[in-house]
Amino acid sequence: MKLFYYPGACSLADHIALIEAGLAYRLVGIDREKRTEDGRDFLALNPKGYIPTIEMDDGTILTENQVILTYIAEESGKLLPEDRMLRWRTFEALAYMSS
Numbered sequence: 001m002k003l004f005y006y007p008g009a010c011s012l013a014d015h016i017a018l019i020e021a022g023l024a025y026r027l028v029g030i031d032r033e034k035r036t037e038d039g040r041d042f043l044a045l046n047p048k049g050y051i052p053t054i055e056m057d058d059g060t061i062l063t064e065n066q067v068i069l070t071y072i073a074e075e076s077g078k079l080l081p082e083d084r085m086l087r088w089r090t091f092e093a094l095a096y097m098s099s
């Protein structure tokens with residue numbers, strides 16, 4: 001998967017999660033004109049123009065930090081507690097920190 005990012009921005013959380021999860025990924029930077037470092041129009045990938053954005057190997061795009069972090073956790077089978085209530089507490093903390 002590709003993680004579209006700006007250095008030091010909120011996409012850093014997803015980068016850390018990818019490392020902790022042990023998933024394969026590639027970082028793709030975005031410039032201020034919304035061009036990706038691999039030469040694409042970022043707004044065609046995510047019309048909202050926000051990072052973080054991920055692109056899966058089949059081209060599927062996913063946006064919104066809380067969703068991407070949850071996706072990384074689910075895909076890896078790591079990072080989320082087994083206990084159902086503790087999972088909800090994790091989402092609660094994520095929502096608190098993100099808003």
Ligand SMILES: N[C@@H](CCC(=O)N[C@@H](CS)C(=O)NCC(=O)O)C(=O)O
Pocket residue numbers: 006009010011049050051052063064065066
């Ligand atoms: N609703 C989005 C907001 C993400 C967001 O605000 N990203 C900022 C960087 S931290 C961004 O891409 N801003 C647009 C820009 O700087 O051009 C989310 O939660 O993922």
